[in-house]
Amino acid sequence: MPADRARERAFPVREHLGGIVRDAFDGRRTLRGAVRLRGGSKKGVYRLVLDDGSTAVAYAWDESENFWQPAAGPGPDADDRRDPFSPASGLGLFVAAHRRLTDLGLRTPHLHWSDGSRRRHTADFAVVEDLRGPTLETLIRADPAAARPVLGRLAEGLAAMRECRDPAFGKVALLDEGGASRGVSCERIVLDRALADLAEASQRDPRAAAAGTALHDALHEAFDAVSPRADHSLVHGELGPDHVLVDDRGRPVLIDIEGLMFFDIEWEHVFLELRFGPHYAALRTGGLDARRLALYLLAMRLSLVAGPLRLLDGDFPDRDFMTGIVEHNLHEARKLVGLGGDGPQVY
Template identity: 55%
Template sequence: MRKLAEIEDLSGLVRDALGPGCRVVAVDRLRGGSRKGVYRVRVDGAPMTSVIVYSWAETENFWPGRNGVDNGDPFAPASGLAPFLAARRSLDGLGARVPRVLLADGSRHRCPADVAVVEDVSEDTLEALFASDPVRATAALNDLARATDAMHRHRAPEHGRVDLLEQGGTASGVSCEHLVLGRALRDLEEASDRDRRIAAADGHLRDRLHGLAALVTPRAEYGLIHGELGPDHVLVDADDHAVLIDIEGLMHFDIEWEHVFLQLRFGRRYPALSRPGLDAQRLDLYTLAMRLSLVAGPLRLLDGDYPDRAPMQKIAEHNLKEALALLPWRTGTPLPLNKG
């Protein structure tokens, strides 16, 4: 049985952040966190009525364990206080809005895990505002475009997560396209083990990935990307600024990887974020790779006890169909049914 945080676990931490007169009155774990716990903590006796607590406790990580993870791989799981703070420094330096940190502690003295107390920006995500307040959403989307432009123009001669590069480390892989291809082939193998439709198309998908990768030409500088920048990872503050969250995976990488994700997640609103000059060959390879990642990842998460199962199943099913639709099928033969 997982032990998630309760009032008594977070009260001392929040008092240290806000002062001894602060009293915690309610704690709610927010939905969606799969690698860290995200808690809205409501308080009395402080200048603010609530804060957000991030907890990177092992019991908050719902992903099944994987052996042999290469920490130099930009796609390796990014979790913990160090990558969060490194990402926040980088984004803040570029003028991209991120939550203000009120307390950060990796000592394990206050809590048996890395923790941070940050400002509670808003309960409004950009995704929610698209439906409830289109005027505010448009302003925030334009602000997000400004932030992503600043990030993508911030170039580095090496790819890799910012916390690794900040420490003088070197990322794995000779190139971004090489890393994406290797990851896509692993995702394909995992997805094939879990779904007959992917298994039936395994050879065609494998050939397609190799063919697309062969068309990509070398590159020697890389922009700064969030990695999972969907409208659910953008909060909107009282001034209609876009506030980036879930930033631990921030890395220097091909900006085409970000643009593929932006296009998938923002849909008809993507033109506000689109920019000229993107590499068409990279976009083709990364689109298929992203679809396979969004099949294998959710299915892997569902191997465990992740609670919000229906949305993950929906993500996997949608992206499975989209991945198969990218194949140049010529026979018109129906694909086999899912194992389930």
């Protein structure tokens, strides 16, 4: 879809933000203005300016705010929370994750109000604290010295999450309700997802198709080397430095938490290392399974090819950024199976 289609999208939930403010603050506040913040791809994120000059942030879960297109062929079902990798979007997932992280003592934006009844509003909404501090990604680039203690506090939070364990795996909201995930193990779910991602990417990019046999065989070989595991740790699932805000006391604040789940800790750390790069050293931990890391690294690369390619089928606005993610991760996936790579390295 051409890039200029992004400018055509309407966001009808804007019309409801005044009512959201009245409900969230029991009629004590009115809306003076609202700005849709960049970055959200599954939900709308709006900064609300209130009549007393204070601000808050509204999250809106509505189809008009979701830039993702359905997967081609087998893949995560958006309505099936039994799949740990079904799209991490929805008020129920957010509230359960917020409660679990808060109980562990981890900082997330304070939740003022939420409503998923749809009796008064057309979408599911939450109103949370507006944190104006930078993302950890911005702080690392602007002032690495100031970022070091924040990274240290983030490492402490990750350690607390690792020690929060469950014999089951899956989304926190599902397990809290007594549900059970589909699949026999984390590693099998990752393998099946990676094979689906490879098939989907191969349909869209000839370089992925050309490497298909080598990537397919490498995935199976890595899977066969993994031994069973009895319990699982709490993981964010997509914890890059752009998903960590820094508050005015220098504390890391986790955002985009809907994907919180119990899973293999190696899945989290593969993503951390990819996204934090040289700063991952501050977050590194011992006792990780090298064989799981190998499987999950290749699977993660393929996920970061297929997912952005799907997003580019729609009208996601920051197309150059998404194209860069595809190019880099396809290059790296091919390198992992000894095929070299093509394209610029921009991610």
